[in-house]
Amino acid sequence: MAVRPVPEEPPAIHFERVLDPTATWEFLERVMRLVQELQQRRFGGEDPVVEIPSATKRRVSRATVIEEAIAAALAAERLGALLDLNGTLVSIAEDVAAEELATAYRALATWDLRGAESAFARALRVTRLPEHQQRIALGWALYRLVSDLLRLVPGEAKEKSLPAEHLVTELLPTLDQLPHDERTFYHSEVSRLAAAWREAAADDRCWCVWALFRARVALLRGEGHETTLAWLLRLARRAGLSTSSDDPNGLATLLRRAEAVFQLLAAPSADESAQRELHERAAEASPRDLFRALVAVLTAQWGEDALAATQRFALALWVPEASSTA
């Protein structure tokens, strides 16, 4: 058995460094005062640049100078204002903006509108770079497109094409700070999505893919059992899937359970036992099970992965050539 070596000298004592709440608040109050002062000037119509107080004509300690500089930088960051750094204007939170932008676009690609909205808002608050600003503008337009894609039922909406398609295609040529490739990519991407939506209005199978996509998003967003079940039932009807077979754990049973939910809502039965039976079936209705079952059945029917097919309604994100080759 190995013996652990015993150090000959005791280790040096390291004092634990802990947060000083008083100093923290004192410093943050200094930042806050600066923020308020800048806000006041903004309220009057100015858009001030945050300046780091100069130490040259004042008798102040180096620590004070550093503290003031940090406070100024933080105030600029809080307000998304420009900072005067040795005579050069810098926007100090562009990295944050870039990160938020990436989050927002990722959220759009997964139909997470709420996530995209808040990330765009955060990015907008801090960015001053024209490129980032235009990427946010494009993001808002794409947000509308994805929103239209989810909101407008193909073939049922009075619109014959997605209204936001026009918005994005008109906007793209005005975004002079974005690379040409990026604009071209999103132009074709928007056209592709709009075409897919239009195709869904005309073609049953394509409509079913759209409905599966819609149900998938309802599940992802937690839109509620009834909503998801409704989309799935509509999909099953359109796909010609019957509830007549008698498989205890199969699709037909799952569909009957889903139907029971709506039968109860629409017209409660006068027959007590029938009513009880409906309740029992409705209680067992599971959107997720039905979704899985439908995916399996449709995959078999179509000869392609139905879940993968829904991706045609997902926004693909542009990847710069340089980074993709790297």
Added chain:
Amino acid sequence: MVETTTSTVSVRVSRAWQQLRTSLGQPQWLDVPILVEPIGEPQPRKIVLRAKTEDGKDLGPCAVYADEWYPGCTTPNPFSHYFPVLRSVLDARLRRKEHEPLRLQVLKAVCARTSSGREQVVLLKFIVAPEYTVTGRFVEDLYNCPLKVLFERFLGLARDSREQPPRLGEVRGRAVHTGYRRALVEFATTQDLDQAAQAYRAGVWSEWTRTLQALLATNVSREGGAPKDLLGSFTAADSILTQIAHGGVGSGTVELYLERLFYSATRGLSGRADRVEVPRDASAGPLCIAEVKTQSAIREQDPVTGESFPGGLQALAYRELLQSLGFPDVDAVVELVDGQRIVTKPLREHPIVRRLRLDLSKPDERVIDLVVQARNVYYCVTSGLFTGYDRYRLDNATRNWRLPDVSGQFDLLNDRPPCRSCVARQRQVCPSSRDREGRTLEGLFRYAPPPLFSYWVWFHRQLKAEERAERELLFHLVHTPPAVLEREGVTLADLRLQRQDGRFATFVRPERRLDTRIREDDLVLVTPQWSDSLLGRVPRPGELFSVQGRVVDLQEYDLVVELDDRVPLAPPGQEPTYRIDQLTGFDMRAWQLEGLADFLVSAMAATPVRGRMLRWSELPPLAQTILGLRQPASIRTDTPLPVWATSGLNASQRDALAAVAGLAPGDLLLIQGPPGTGKTSLIAAMVRFFVARALFDPARSPERRPVLVLTNTHRAANEVVLKIAQNASEVLPFLVRVGNEREDMEDAVAAQTLPRRAGLPSERRHQPPDSDDEAIAVLLAMSQRAQIIREHAAVFVATLGSADAPELRGLTFETVIVDEAGQATEPAFLQALRRLPFGYRGRLVLVGDENQLPPVVTAVTAPEPWPDLERLGIRPGDSLRTSAFERLHRRYPSVCVPLTEQYRMNGPICALVSHVFYEDALRPADERVAEHRLAHWLAELGTDPPAGLLGQSPPVLYLDTSDDPLARDSGALFQADDEGRANEREAELVAQLLAEFLRGLPEPLHQKVVEQIGVISPYRRQNTLLRQRLTRAHRALSALRVETVDRFQGGEREVIVVSLVNSNHEGVIGSLHAEWRRLNVALSRACSLLVLIGDRRTFTAPERSVEEAEARERFRRVFARIDELARRGEARVIPTRELFVPGAGP
């Protein structure tokens, strides 16, 4: 109910506070005004305030919690707006450094016991700053879309006037509306349905003929008949007359008040209901408000029945307003003119009332909440307290149309804003719009280039300050005793009605002179001063019984007012006295805000990029120039001109025309025209040149026209037309004077208006044809003529205020000339840009003179300019009174062509004016002008100069009152810009001097001579005095023109007498004289003789403030130059001590 004095209010507030303390934990309805100041830092859900009464009595601390909560409350309202609005207002006031207490009309409060056992007054419902008057019809706007209110009422966004005119639907609505009102009045008076039918037709006819928009848009329908809107407005007569005959309105049991202003100082609301029916017998039933709606686009819906109807919220607001005035029982009805019939909906059956399950027979707080929420949020948003000018806050606010940071419960109405009718959607600036498309201008505020945003803020802030003063006027009138208002010069009390002749009423006050700042053309409110039986007290201005009117004549002891309606006569036993209060006139701010907003939006929209902050260098070149950031192209005065273009022009005018001819699209040119230098002749020459040039440009699109002339006043626009008629009559067939005929128009000018040219003189508008068919046929024929004329018109002459007129809609101009540019505020001047092609690709020519009168504005103080503004050429001391012409001339002196040859003043007068104001650059155009003397003028009249001071005077006569002990001024009468000073001695001297002059002339010439004499003083009070003295001194002098300087600008006379008035030991010259440009205008009106009367010692005393330093210096130069002229025998200086001594007689 409004009390008479602050002390009675104070007693009521103290009682209310007492009541709170005795009802611990129980919310009480109070309805009392208090003043509050915040104590300490606001907390996230609580604001602590110190309350006091209007007279300063301390009421102790009180609190406001979020959600109308209070200690012990079990039912908070999470949608309550009171807390967020108050927090916004207090926060904004702090940022604006406004430290005076905030007024709250406390409606409901409670005295609650806190967890620590302390008693605390908690305010639950209140009206914030009730002194700020909100117009009731905006209540619905606010509910339908608060963001629309931000865009339209704060920003001032308006439709793009380059668009085509709208359709006829709204004209139809207005026509039916007018016809209905006239028929109703007729039936109420005569009880004759046939006469009511005629009155209806007359109303519809007048509306269709009044509205140029209708004339220009009316076309024969596809089927070949009249358009259905036109037809429908006439055929609606049947249902409307049935309504009148059977609706009981015109039965004579009620007194009808039509379009009357009513205002509640406790609710901060004003309204103008279409009709208020007041029962003649107070016990006969409730007072009833009728609101007539013709546009049914925005309706409130009852979700249970699906029924929808407009106007419910507005009617509720008006009902609340009248109840707050003290009318005990108020009913309301909404009448919808729907197609050809009127659908009447009593308020109790209105969908909004049913939806809320309101019981209107008893007080219901939910009604108050609905009305007050709209009013408070409207106030907060439109006065800029919600966002200030923080571009990022403004931008964030536009991202949610419900403005959740201040607004409360809006879920009773639409779940979507009515974007279709919204201007912000049309201009593509609203990120919350449902149906955006194309190159939407997102980030209007955030991405505006800093100089453009600063420019917008600088002027917007000042216009808003003016608007605020106007919004608080009614409150001031109601809360200030008439005696105090009379001292301010805005009210005349104790007047008696001498006679009422149709629309004209004469009021007299023989026992006291009418010393006032009110003058002819002012808008006034006439209010009877006896106790009303229904109200139970003497009504105040704007409390339903007031009648609006315009002053047409003001004498020493009487005045004549042209009224919108007849004033009520006093019942027997009541003292028949009236008061008259001055209202502000036509709201110039609205269209100035529109011009400013348009510049912001159009300049950005013209750039090819979106979605990022723009650089100013990316804006259209002309916009950069206007901002003061881009030097315009240098002027070329060597552009070859055809001979016909320059005939009749002098050298400096030819240079100016050549410079104009050499302009390229996007260029700016300034032409400085000192007095009498032939600016209008030059404009006529420019117009002729551009029209001729356009004839050779067949590629021009039909919407693009050669030239538009915009002026600051109607008078100047008329003079331009007259000058064109005189010098370039070949242009007249292609010229349209924009607007309807006006009484002050010369016939030659009226003949150029579109209605007149289309065969619709003003008298015909008052004479409807005998049948509907004939009326429709005439209207169609005239409409076609009007459209043809407009189609072929090449020149339009308009005022800046009517740059958005129907005649101009859809048109742009290659060249826009702004006359009197030195007198237009900068936002007013921006109207000119609205008429240039997209991207401002047109030529802009400003003609003016910054050494003459500056723009007239009411706000005296301007905000401190911030550093960014220096780049634009805005300096400390600049304000709305600094015209664009002045700023741009300072910025780009090299693009200004001066006119240096003048045709008005003779040599010595010109030398005086030129030396003091134009660095000796101004000179008489020729020998004839330079040598013109009084004797020449009188010789033309067939007489010789008479004996006496004037007749034998050299061209400049100065009567020096410095040593005249009788010539001291009266002191300031009013605490306002026009201090109301007078100088009896100067008035007497002027009168005696002129009377002596007239007496020396043959009597048949008196009228002609008097027409060529003008008397000028800066003070209206002095002018009143002068008129009296002149009339007393000589009968013929009663016709003499006596005016303030401001009213004399543009005019000229052979003899001008200037009474300076100020004469005092303190050396006070007042703010009117401190504006030295008045002196230039006053002196430069004279052709052959200038008489100056005043106290040299007062005007040359050391300056009392920095603002008057330049004026003092100019006065010193005036007197020094007069002395020099006197040494040359071209002027004479006479001390007045021994002159026309009172009592000596002529």
